[in-house]
Each structure stands twice: as C-alpha cells, then as structure tokens.
Amino acid sequence: MRYIFDHDFHVHTQLSHCSSNPEQNPTRILQYAKDNNLKTVITTDHYWDERIHSETGSHGIDTSTAISWGPYPQEDGIRMLLGAEADIDINGVLGIDRKTYETFSFITVSSTHMHLNGFTCRGDETLEERIDMFIRRWEIILDTDIPHNRTGISHLTAPHAFPEGDRRELLDHIPTKEFRRLFARSAECGLGIEINTNTFLEDGIILTGDPSLYRPYLLAKEAGCKFYFGSDAHAPADFTNVKRIAESIIDDLDLKESDKFILEGN
Ligand SMILES: [Zn+2]
Ligand SMILES: [Zn+2]
Numbered sequence: 001m002r003y004i005f006d007h008d009f010h011v012h013t014q015l016s017h018c019s020s021n022p023e024q025n026p027t028r029i030l031q032y033a034k035d036n037n038l039k040t041v042i043t044t045d046h047y048w049d050e051r052i053h054s055e056t057g058s059h060g061i062d063t064s065t066a067i068s069w070g071p072y073p074q075e076d077g078i079r080m081l082l083g084a085e086a087d088i089d090i091n092g093v094l095g096i097d098r099k100t101y102e103t104f105s106f107i108t109v110s111s112t113h114m115h116l117n118g119f120t121c122r123g124d125e126t127l128e129e130r131i132d133m134f135i136r137r138w139e140i141i142l143d144t145d146i147p148h149n150r151t152g153i154s155h156l157t158a159p160h161a162f163p164e165g166d167r168r169e170l171l172d173h174i175p176t177k178e179f180r181r182l183f184a185r186s187a188e189c190g191l192g193i194e195i196n197t198n199t200f201l202e203d204g205i206i207l208t209g210d211p212s213l214y215r216p217y218l219l220a221k222e223a224g225c226k227f228y229f230g231s232d233a234h235a236p237a238d239f240t241n242v243k244r245i246a247e248s249i250i251d252d253l254d255l256k257e258s259d260k261f262i263l264e265g266n
Pocket of ligand 2: 085
C-alpha cells in the first residue's frame with residue numbers, strides 16, 4: 001500500500017527565534033493539519049535542555065518555555081503533540097538526555113546544523129572536515145542512551161551541512177559504504193529518518209527528483225529504515241507546498257505504508 005502523507009513531525013512555532021511569526025501558533029498549525037488531512041502534527045521548536053552544560057552557551061528555548069503552549073487545542077482525529085528540535089554543539093554535546101524525554105512526545109535531532117558558527121562549528125571547515133562532522137554528529141545520536149523509537153534525525157540532506165558550498169558535493173562525497181553502515185545502525189535502533197520538505201525548496205524552486213538529494217533516502221530504504229515527513233515550517237506561508245512536495249517524494253522513492261515511522265502512544 002502506498003505511503004499515506006498523514007502527519008508532520010517537524011513544525012516550528014513563534015517560540016523559535018528563527019520564526020517569531022505571531023501567526024505561527026497552535027491554532028493555525030491545527031488548521032494546517034485539518035486542511036491537509038493530517039492525523040498527527042508535532043511542534044518542534046529549537047531546544048536546549050537548561051540542565052545540560054554547553055561551553056558555547058544555550059541555543060534554543062528551555063523546558064518551561066517549550067511547554068508554555070500547553071495544553072494544545074485538539075480536534076477529533078488529530079493528535080497535536082509537543083516535541084522539540086535538539087542540537088549538538090561543537091564539542092559533541094547533545095542538548096537533550098533521557099530525562100528530557102519525559103517532557104516531549106518526540107525529538108528531532110539536527111545532525112546537519114553545521115552553519116551555526118561558534119555553536120555547532122567553527123565556520124572555516126574544509127569539505128573533508130564537514131564530511132567527518134556529518135558522520136560524527138549522526139553517530140552521537142546513535143551512541144546516546146535516548147529512546148530512539150521516539151527520535152528522528154532531521155533533514156539529512158539540508159543545505160546547512162555545507163553552507164559555503166553546494167550540499168550535493170558533500171553528500172556525493174560520503175561513501176555508499178558509510179551511508180549503509182549508518183542507516184543499518186539507525187534501522188536497528190529504530191531511529192526515524194526525516195524527509196524534510198522545506199529542504200527540497202531552494203529559492204522557490206522545487207528540487208524533487210535530484211539524484212544527490214535522493215541517494216541517501218534510497219540507501220536508507222534499502223537498509224530498512226522508517227521515514228516520517230516534516231515541513232520545518234516557520235510561518236503559515238511555509239505550509240503551501242508541503243503536501244505537493246511530500247506526494248512527489250513518496251512517488252519518486254516508491255514509499256509504502258510499511259516504510260513509515262510509527263510513533264506509538266500519546
Ligand atoms: Zn533544523
Ligand atoms: Zn527545524
């Protein structure tokens with residue numbers, strides 16, 4: 001059975017510093033879910049657990065701010081859940097641990113936020129260093145003692161991984177053998193693989209069909225990984241193309257319902 005686009009596990013609200021759009025609130029997000037027949041929608045603001053020390057400071061909202069929206073408006077047939085987008089600092093510290101999971105239904109971890117100079121990177125890394133970072137940051141998620149069945153790896157093919165160059169060059173340089181090893185480990189622990197529709201849009205151009213961006217997902221599928229979709233919307237205007245892009249990707253990758261990451265409970 002063909003994969004049904006019925007959820008969005010990566011939506012920002014105005015609490016994210018990079019949104020700050022007053023219209024990006026729970027009521028509007030619920031309306032987006034209704035308009036697109038989504039059964040589950042999860043807010044994932046940038047988050048750093050205030051209990052976890054980072055030498056680079058705190059980057060994102062703290063726990064009390066994250067839960068300040070609650071309780072979420074609910075509609076029959078739609079689950080609206082509180083999640084967060086966690087990060088990893090330049091020293092490899094992940095801004096979330098087991099305890100934090102009590103607060104959230106789901107966490108997406110941004111392994112490819114390699115554009116935040118002074119926080120996640122220096123900013124002058126060579127392509128080789130960026131490839132190493134790409135792999136190392138993914139391994140940190142895999143090696144950490146967190147419930148991987150409630151965790152996703154955000155936008156693996158995002159432009160942030162190589163902000164001063166073309167992300168395709170970085171992705172193409174990662175050996176297939178290395179992708180296979182990391183996807184096999186991800187499949188084994190149940191880590192969800194995000195397909196981030198926003199990162200398939202560049203200057204208004206839809207990039208579905210791009211072989212460099214599709215290669216990792218095809219290898220993930222081959223390894224038995226499970227996929228969820230995330231819009232990464234920061235404002236209501238970002239909801240416009242989500243369904244269209246998701247449906248194209250589902251067709252192109254020939255995704256089935258059996259390839260879907262299922263978030264249990266809640
Ligand atoms: Zn992100
Ligand atoms: Zn995001």
